[in-house]
Each structure stands twice: as structure tokens, then as C-alpha cells.
Amino acid sequence: MRVGLLAERLAQAGHDVTWWTSTFDHTAKAQRFAADRTEILAANYRIHLLHAPGYRTNGSIARVRHHRRIARAFARRAASEPPPDLVYCCVPTLEVTDVALQFAADRDIPGVVDVRDLWPDVFLGAVPRLVRPLARLALAGEFRRAARIFRRASALLAVSEGYLRWALAYAGRGRRATDGVFPHGYPTDMLPPNEVAEARRRLEAAGVDPSRCVCSFVGTFGQTYDLAPIIAAAGRLWRFGDGRVQFVFAGEGERGSAWRALAEGLGNVVFTGWLSSAEIAALVGMSSIGVAAYADGAPQGLPNKIFEFLSGGLPILSSLRGEAEALLAESGCGLTYPAGDADAFADRLATLVNGSELRRDMGRRARAKFDADFRADVVYQALVSHLEMLVARRRPVARAGESSRTDAPRSPARWG
Secondary structure, three states, rough: OHHHHHHHHHHOOOOOOOEEEEEEEEEOOOOOOOOOOOEEEEOEEEEEEEEOOOOOOOHHHHHHHHHHHHHHHHHHHOOOOOOOEEEEEEEEEEEHHHHHHHHHHHHOEEEEEEOOOOOHHHOOOOOOOOHHHHOOOOOOHHHHHHHHHHHHHOEEOOOOOHHHHHHHHHHHOOOOOOOOOOOEEOOOOOOOOHHHHHHHHHHHHOOOOOOOOEEEEEOOOOOOOOOHHHHHHHHHHEEEEEEEOOEEEEOOOOOOOHHHHHHOOOEEEEEEEOOHHHHHHHHHHHEEEEOOOOOOOOOOOOOHHHHHHHHHHEEEEEOOOOHHHHHHHHHEEEEEEEOOHHHHHHHHHHHHHHOHHHHHHHHHHHHHHHHHOOOOHHHHHHHHHHHHHHHHOOOOOOOOOOOOOOOOOOOOOOOO
């Protein structure tokens, strides 16, 4: 969503945008197309989709092969394309970003890296602490690749201050004026009201009951998330006959089967599977509390679901420490519980469920914080202006009486 919103904003500003991406949908684990494809969205906005075999699980060799094949496909296809004024690429993924920066360096154009996840550090959190030194040794090439990427980038951007500091440490340098923090901007006006209303009817038919205090989680059922404490709390309420709260878990992933088994027989738990954008918006609107349920040691700093809940004016129960905990505390719009601690989660949940006025106050503060700092139109307009600044710094200034290098300079293009 981040790169798509940025691409749209760049095109709306009159820039020429070429977005390179994969045909593979990494969330649904399905191919969009069976071969390379180009989609023309506007005269100045196109998407080149590159095909490579997909993968079933995130922590697999097949995923590594996919990223490497996309990197090779980009290098091959992009070589014949007119060079843009700027290359914008993201971590993840390391393989494709590495090739994209080489493409930029070969043409002496700025290469911007936007940090959205802590690769390869995140992989160390997926293995037991005792074997992490061995894992680091096995991933030595990826750690070297990360250092090379961040050193070569003309500018480093990130979704949070912590993520930017992490990238600068790899780069071995201090912060420059060309670097910046641009959080995930969340859109609120992209969906027609009738679509959201219809999505709400589908969710009610699936068992979501907005007359209760709906406590919702939206995300991937992966290794860095942990719904077990929430399901344990749901079990206690169910056994004690307290039906005030309903827990709705939207998503799918490798841990889904285990969590469904934990929740078997609990009438206050609903698994919806994957939801569309309209269904997510409807669920947020039907919810009273948003849950950011992360595993101990999860690397996320300020993930998108925090802003999703803020946009809906929901108080948030989160297990993330660091920047997320500080945001909730300073803004007064949520509570933090220790990751994996079902008792602590149940205690924080009771505070919100029993304190309806506190819950409403937190909700109002959540929406106010979102409007001030995390609206998509605000965030991505600022990011567009930053990219424009980077391009302007590279263009020679014409002397009086002379024209610039080109009558119609190329506009910033992005790679994503």
C-alpha cells in the first residue's frame, strides 16, 4: 500500500512514474499473472510486473529464490528502459534493492532506499537465541549486502526514527539533510461508502457482532505475531459466561491452524480469513478496540496496523515496545502489555472494557493523533516533496540567459 500510494501521488503531481514489482501477491501467496505484464494506469504511470515462481511460506528457500529471480529479471528488463531522474526502492527486499541501486549507480542518478522492515536482522528473531550466532554466520552474505545497500544509497528514508537509526548504523554515517522519516500514511477516503456498508453486512453474516465490544486483530498469522495470549483471555471470559467482548481475527498465515485449534469451542472468537480493503474498513468501524499482538522480540517499530486503528479512532492494546509503546503512552490512545503475557493482556482489556469513558477518550485521542501526523495525504505529499528536492539538487542551475540542460526534464520515476 505504501508504494502504491506514493506512486499515485507522484503521478498526480505530474511526474512520470514507472513501478517495477512482482506478479506474485506476497500476502495471498498467489500469482496475479502467469507471465510478465505491463499495466498502463495513465499516460504518466505504468506498472511493470515481473514473473517468477512464488512460495508458500515466508521462511523458505523458495522465497529467497523468488526474490533473486525478480532481481535478475529487473536487471535484464530495466537495462533497455530510459533512465529516470531517481530510483526509489525499499527494504525489503535486499536482493532487488541491491540490483536497483547498481542500476542507479551505473547511470549516475540518485538511488533512494526506504526502510520498512529490518532485513536481515529480522531473520535472527525467528531462531532460538542459542543458535543465533550460527544463523548470523549463515546469513553473513546478507548482512554484507545490507551494509552495501545502505552505504551506497544517496538518501535513506524510513517509516520510523528507530528504523532510520538502524539503517544509518549499517551505513556507518550520521544523518544528512537528504535522509528522512516518513511514517506509514493511512488513507481514509478511498472506498465508496456503499462498498463499506456491503462489507459490513458480509461481516455480520460471518458472525461479527457490533453490539458487543469487538476486539479486532488484522494482519498476517506469521511468526512475529502472537494471538495465543488473546485467545487465552477469550477462553477465560467464555468459561465465566462474560459475553460482553467478541474477538475477531482477520487474516491467514502459517500459524493460523494452531491458533484456530486453541480457539476451538470458544463462541466469542471469530476468524474471518483474508479481508478486502472494504471489509477491513468495515471491521475497524465495527470495532471498539484494536489489538496489535506481536511476539516477544518482534522487530516491528511502528507497523501499519497501528495507523489503521488510529484512523478508526480505536484505543489500541499493543505488545510492542519502543516507538509503538511511546506513541500510545504520549498520545494517550492505548495500553501496552508484555508480549506473551495472557494475564497482563486480560488486565489491560478489562481496564478498557469496564471503563467505557476511558475507552471513548482514548478513541478520540487516537483519531486526533492520526489526523495530525498520519493521514496519507499529509505523509505522501511530504515524501513527494522530499523526492523532488533530491532530484532538484542533482540538476545543474542554468546561468542567466541560458536554458537548463533539457527543456523538459525527466520527472522522478520510482521503483518499488
